[in-house]
Each structure stands twice: as C-alpha cells, then as structure tokens.
Amino acid sequence: MLRYLRPILFGSLLLATAAVNAVTIPYCVDPDWMPYEGIDQGKHVGISSGFLELIDQQTDWQFQLVPTESWQQTLAYLKQQRCVFTPMLNYTPRRAEFLYFSDIYSRSPNVLVSRHEQPFLQSMEQVGDRSLAIPRGYRLLDYVRQNYPKIRIILAETEQQGLEMVSSGEADLFIGSMYSINARIQQSGLFNLKIAGWAGPEDQFRMAVTENAKWMLPELNHLLAQISDEHRARLYRQWSNMAVLEQTDYRMFWQLLAVATLIFGALLARNRWISKYNRELTAKNQQLEQLRNQLLETNRELEFISTHDPLTKLYNRHYFHRHFAAEHRSNSAQGHTSLIVIDIDFFKEINDRHGHSVGDSILRELAALLKDGAREQDLVARWGGEEFxxxxxxxxxxxxxxxxxxxxxxMKVYPFSAGVSLSCSFGLTELKAGESIWSAFDRADLALYRAKSEGRNRICCDPESDRADKISSNSSA
Incomplete structure (x- = not known):
C-alpha cells in the first residue's frame, strides 16, 4: 500500500511547496555520459549542468541531485518517482509512458565508430553483416531494432564497454553520440578507433518530468526558449575538447528543395512574379551552399580529432604510426632516420605538488617548446602521459x-608554469633497414630507461645504432 501512496503523497507535497515558492526538485542524471552529463564526487557535471544552472537562476526551484550508478537505474528511479526530473534525454514512446517532455533545446549528431582498418560508412544501410554494439537502455537500441532489424546487435552495459568491445574486436561497430564518444576515446587511449560515418537519428535533447511534476513544463519551455545559440555554443565548448559545430538538418534541405520546385512552377505560370521568385531561389541556393560548407568543416574537424592529441594539439600515436611507416619506407634505402623518446623527469611529483591543472599547462608548454625547437622536417608527437x-x-x-x-x-631557460624547473630524459636510436616501429621503439625505450636509471636529465643513445660511439653513453642534458 505504501508503494502506491508514495507517488500521491510526494506529488501533493510538491504542489503544497510550490504554493509558497520554495520547491525542492529531486532529480537524476546519467552518471557516466560525459561531456553531456555525469556525476563527479557526488556533484552533477557536464553540459546539462550548465543548462540546469540557467533554470535554477531564474526560478525558486531548489534542485537536489539523487545519485545513481547507471542510466538504467536513473530510468528506474524516474519510474518509481524517487526523482521527478531529468535535464537531458531523448524522447521515445517507451519513456513517454512515465515521463512528460519539454520542447527540444539542443541537438547533437550520432556517429558510427570502428577500428582503423574498417572502411568509412556513408549511412546505417552500409552496416551490412557487421556486428553493432549498443548500450542497454539507450534510445538508439530501439531505433536500430525498429528500422534495421537485420543488423546483428551486441548489447553493452555502458558506452565505455561498447567502445572497448570494438577496440578488442568483439564487435565491429559502435553507435553513439559524437561528443561523448570523442571524449571517451581520448580519455581511455583507444587510439585504434576512428569515427567511421554518420548514424541517424540525431540526438534531440529535452528535459523531462514525472506525473507529479508536470506542472513545471510551461515554465521550463518558456525558460529554455530564451537560451541563446551563443550560450549553447559556450556550454559545449566548456565541456567538450572538440570544436562545436551545428549538425546539418537534412529535413530543412528537403523543405528548401520542395520550396524551390514550387517557385519554379509558379514562375512559369505567373510572369509578373519572375523577379521576386528568382531572388528567393538564389537565397535558397546560398543556404544549401552553407550547409555543404558546414559538412566539409565537420569532416575536417573529424580528421583533426583522429590524428591529434586534444591537450597539446601535437600529433597523436595513431598518426605517428602512419607517418613512421611512410617515412621509414622513403628513407630506408637512401638515408638515415632517427627516433627520439622523451620523458619528463619527476612529472608525478609536479602533479602531486602543484595540481593537475599546472601539470596540463606544463605539458602544453613543453609541446610548444619541442615543436619550435625541432627542425622543419621533424615530426613531434605525444606518445601518452608525459612521454613524447x-x-x-x-x-x-x-x-x-x-x-x-x-x-x-x-628547457633550462624556459619559464614554465608555477615556476617549475623542468628537465627531461632522452633515449634515441637510429633505425635499421626494414625495422618495425615496435623494434625501434623498444631500443629507444631501453636507451631512455638507461638515461633515467643513471640519474635522469640525460641523453642516451642505443648502442646498436650506427655511430653511437660518437655520443656519450650518458651525456648530461
């Protein structure tokens, strides 16, 4: 009996509290869906927290976070009305059975992810007999089952698990939101993955309330409509490590095409409106050109993301592998190629003493110093952590x-952040004909290990390299 009375009593409490303009709104979020939203040390973070802060500033509502362990638990809490509000999700008929949705306030593209050896896909129709990993409880799972019933689906408990399935070869593809996927790939070091193509439908984010809180919807829609595009873009930039681009709305494309067709027919029938309709047709063509340019810009951004480290903007490990193979083929028969491994001395102590924000600043400063100090033909990349x-x-x-x-x-004379005095250990080797990147890296890494074991702040050369005897085995840097 208590189970049935609790929603009624809770709803009455909300309404009574609303009468005196002091409403406490218990709410839930997806605890692991960054950069959109998440829970960090008990605090709501991510893009949705920024939108919720705007709502909080303009109402007397007091939002109180109810922590959950997963998105499935969040949906269960909403059904049970243990929380009555959630700030960011997509509409589905199944969710509409127990939730009431606001107007759309933000959009974001969905993409397919594969390993690098897989080809690019133009659409979901090209998935074919490949297996597709999808998180349990996500809207995209219902969408794929309904529209592409022949696709072989592998259920994942989380986005992270789905991406790891693709990385390990357990699944061929993963489908999900572009911004959250990019963040997870970079944070988890899954550099054998790439964005393989667009996947519909796009995310159309709304806020949602339960039966007992649907009185909030008129005010929510009013406040959401006042949020500017500039403020939306600022929130995306704040929480995402990639540039925010507006997703192309292909429905508008077809609408414009239909309008252009109608205008053309009207021109034939009514000559006195020829000049007016020609101007309109020109405007529509300009809009289509803008859409095409946006798509080209998006493709350039995707290419940059796949080849660059988000913190330092240096090339990443994936690009290094690709460039290494090409460079070694072109030089193995006619010249020398050398490989240098660089490791920051005592970087963990810098992070522990000054904090990770200072550590990140030092990584960016060192990356710029290496890039400026290297020669034009050299390629500088971040290998991972404090290693270059x-x-x-x-x-x-x-x-x-x-x-x-x-x-x-x-490095000795550079003014690093927080006055840190920085030094590095260097291991270098000269590539042999036909040698693989891993073999060369192992030899350079052994030289680096020797430099660190002999006191750090040193330059050591692999003894197997030609002319290695010309370099001191433990030259002080």
Whole structure:
C-alpha cells in the first residue's frame, strides 16, 4: 500500500511547496555520459549542468541531485518517482509512458565508430553483416531494432564497454553520440578507433518530468526558449575538447528543395512574379551552399580529432604510426632516420605538488617548446602521459643527439608554469633497414630507461645504432 501512496503523497507535497515558492526538485542524471552529463564526487557535471544552472537562476526551484550508478537505474528511479526530473534525454514512446517532455533545446549528431582498418560508412544501410554494439537502455537500441532489424546487435552495459568491445574486436561497430564518444576515446587511449560515418537519428535533447511534476513544463519551455545559440555554443565548448559545430538538418534541405520546385512552377505560370521568385531561389541556393560548407568543416574537424592529441594539439600515436611507416619506407634505402623518446623527469611529483591543472599547462608548454625547437622536417608527437616522440628523417644518431642537447638547453631557460624547473630524459636510436616501429621503439625505450636509471636529465643513445660511439653513453642534458 505504501508503494502506491508514495507517488500521491510526494506529488501533493510538491504542489503544497510550490504554493509558497520554495520547491525542492529531486532529480537524476546519467552518471557516466560525459561531456553531456555525469556525476563527479557526488556533484552533477557536464553540459546539462550548465543548462540546469540557467533554470535554477531564474526560478525558486531548489534542485537536489539523487545519485545513481547507471542510466538504467536513473530510468528506474524516474519510474518509481524517487526523482521527478531529468535535464537531458531523448524522447521515445517507451519513456513517454512515465515521463512528460519539454520542447527540444539542443541537438547533437550520432556517429558510427570502428577500428582503423574498417572502411568509412556513408549511412546505417552500409552496416551490412557487421556486428553493432549498443548500450542497454539507450534510445538508439530501439531505433536500430525498429528500422534495421537485420543488423546483428551486441548489447553493452555502458558506452565505455561498447567502445572497448570494438577496440578488442568483439564487435565491429559502435553507435553513439559524437561528443561523448570523442571524449571517451581520448580519455581511455583507444587510439585504434576512428569515427567511421554518420548514424541517424540525431540526438534531440529535452528535459523531462514525472506525473507529479508536470506542472513545471510551461515554465521550463518558456525558460529554455530564451537560451541563446551563443550560450549553447559556450556550454559545449566548456565541456567538450572538440570544436562545436551545428549538425546539418537534412529535413530543412528537403523543405528548401520542395520550396524551390514550387517557385519554379509558379514562375512559369505567373510572369509578373519572375523577379521576386528568382531572388528567393538564389537565397535558397546560398543556404544549401552553407550547409555543404558546414559538412566539409565537420569532416575536417573529424580528421583533426583522429590524428591529434586534444591537450597539446601535437600529433597523436595513431598518426605517428602512419607517418613512421611512410617515412621509414622513403628513407630506408637512401638515408638515415632517427627516433627520439622523451620523458619528463619527476612529472608525478609536479602533479602531486602543484595540481593537475599546472601539470596540463606544463605539458602544453613543453609541446610548444619541442615543436619550435625541432627542425622543419621533424615530426613531434605525444606518445601518452608525459612521454613524447620525435621522428628525424635524414638524420643519424649524432645529429639527433645534438637536437636533444638544444632542446634540453631550451628547457633550462624556459619559464614554465608555477615556476617549475623542468628537465627531461632522452633515449634515441637510429633505425635499421626494414625495422618495425615496435623494434625501434623498444631500443629507444631501453636507451631512455638507461638515461633515467643513471640519474635522469640525460641523453642516451642505443648502442646498436650506427655511430653511437660518437655520443656519450650518458651525456648530461
């Protein structure tokens, strides 16, 4: 009996509280869906927290977070009315059985993710017999089952698990939101994954309330309609490590095409409106050109994301592998190629003492210093954590050692954040004909290990490299 009375009593309490303008609104979020929303140390974070803050500033509602462990638990709490509001989700008929939805206040594209060896896909129709991982309870699961019943689905408990399935080969593809996928790939180091194509439908984000809180909807819709596009873009930039681009609305494309067709027929019948309709047709064509340019810009952004480290903007490990193979093929028969591995000395102590924000600033500053200090033909990349790599074409180990000395000297005089005095250890090797990247990296890594074990702030060359004897085995940087 208490189970049936609780929603009625709770709804009455909300209404009574509303009468005196002091409403406490218990709400739930997806605890693991960054950058859209999440829970960090008991606090609501992400893009939806920014929208909720705008609502909170303009009402007397007191929003109280009810923590959950998963999106499935959030939906269960909403059904049970343990929370009566959620700030960011998509509409589905199944959710509409127990929720009331606001107007759409934000949109975001969905994409397919695959390993690098998989081809790019133009649409969901090209999935074919590939397996597709989808998180349990997500709207996209119902969409794929209804519209593409022949696709072989593998259920994942979370987005993270779904991406790891693709990375390990357990699944061929994953479908999800572009912004959250990009964040997870970068944070988890799943650099063998790429965005393989667009996947419909786009996310159309709304807020939702339960039966006992549907009185909130008129005010919610009024406040959401006042949020400017500039403020939306600022929230996306704040919480996302990629540039915010407006998703192309293809429904508008077809509407414009239909309007253009009607205008053309009207021109034939009514000559006195020819001039007016020609101007309108020109305007529509300009809009279509703008849509095409947006799509090209989106493709360029996706290419940049797949090849660059989001923190330092240096090339990432994926691009390094690809460039290494091409560079080694072009130089193996006619010249020398050297590989340098660089590791920041005592970086963990810097983070522990000054905080991760200072650590991130130092990584960015060192990346800029390495890029400026390297030669035009050299390729500088972030390998991961506090480790960097440099490919030096047409360079033997002696010349590479001189480059390391110049970089080490530049670090001594550079004013790093928080007054940190920074040094690095260097391991270098000269590539052998036909050698794989992993073999060369292992030798350079052994040289780096020797530099660190002999006191750090040193330059060590792999003894197997040609002319290695010209470099001191433990040159002080």
């Amino acid at each position: 790599m440099i490919i030096c074409p047409d360079t033997d180990c002696v010349q590479a050692g001189r480059l390391c000395e110049r970089l080490a000297l530049a």
